[in-house]
Amino acid sequence: VSRFFVAQKQCATTKTLVIVGQPDISSQQIPKSFDMARGNRMFVVQTPVRRLMTVTLWSGTWSDHIIQGHPEMLGKAPMVKQALEDPLHVVDVNVPNRFVFVSAREVNHTGCPLIVAVSTADSSGFPVVASAYYGNKRYLDKTRVSLIWP
Amino acid sequence: MAMTTLATNPINVNYDVDADVLYLALGQPVPASCDEDDEGLLVRYAYSDGQACGVTVMGFRDCQWNRNVDKLSVRVAHHLGIEPKRIADALSGLHS
Numbered sequence: 001v002s003r004f005f006v007a008q009k010q011c012a013t014t015k016t017l018v019i020v021g022q023p024d025i026s027s028q029q030i031p032k033s034f035d036m037a038r039g040n041r042m043f044v045v046q047t048p049v050r051r052l053m054t055v056t057l058w059s060g061t062w063s064d065h066i067i068q069g070h071p072e073m074l075g076k077a078p079m080v081k082q083a084l085e086d087p088l089h090v091v092d093v094n095v096p097n098r099f100v101f102v103s104a105r106e107v108n109h110t111g112c113p114l115i116v117a118v119s120t121a122d123s124s125g126f127p128v129v130a131s132a133y134y135g136n137k138r139y140l141d142k143t144r145v146s147l148i149w150p
Numbered sequence: 151m152a153m154t155t156l157a158t159n160p161i162n163v164n165y166d167v168d169a170d171v172l173y174l175a176l177g178q179p180v181p182a183s184c185d186e187d188d189e190g191l192l193v194r195y196a197y198s199d200g201q202a203c204g205v206t207v208m209g210f211r212d213c214q215w216n217r218n219v220d221k222l223s224v225r226v227a228h229h230l231g232i233e234p235k236r237i238a239d240a241l242s243g244l245h246s
Contacts (some may be wrong), residue, residue: 069173
């Protein structure tokens with residue numbers, strides 16, 4: 001059975017909207033929308049990486065930690081979302097259960113790319129944005145990193 | 151003068167328990183870009199003057215840094231040009 005739908009449809013039983021041409025995520029559970037410690041979901045985004053199909057950014061993670069620790073990320077949430085949806089590539093890093101998405105479009109004033117670190121070890125069981133920052137330019141060179149996608 | 155500033159700035163500690171990310175900064179965090187060292191620590195260099203201004207530790211627990219705070223303190227202090235004790239003291243509440 002193809003994992004891809006050829007037409008847009010509303011799944012009546014799950015109330016899940018399936019988008020034309022996108023991988024079927026209707027069978028996946030979506031994390032709850034509110035968490036006492038982490039606030040609301042800012043977004044749940046579909047990535048092109050099969051084992052990281054959906055990634056969640058919690059408002060508490062963003063406002064209490066990422067923005068506080070990396071203030072250059074202020075106002076960059078849309079770029080973080082874009083980096084997850086349409087990365088240049090996804091890289092394995094030297095930290096257990098972490099991968100980084102390298103933005104295809106967003107760089108800072110010195111040409112360093114936006115990097116979005118994703119954790120697969122979250123207590124929710126779903127991949128989450130762990131942090132975001134402007135990283136080394138070597139991330140733009142796929143011959144100098146350990147690619148997991150494409 | 152810059153070293154004087156570094157020496158007197160308090161260490162700003164922000165630990166995201168859920169994401170397991172530890173943010174350390176000399177004074178208030180400032181906009182910066184990051185570069186990884188060979189242990190996976192993200193060293194932050196301020197946009198304003200290019201000086202090391204902080205270190206972000208991905209996987210503080212997962213990488214067992216919480217059990218090796220002394221080693222982490224030495225590495226972070228080396229990057230920031232300060233005494234390891236200052237880092238160790240700032241991290242004293244995160245050992246468990």
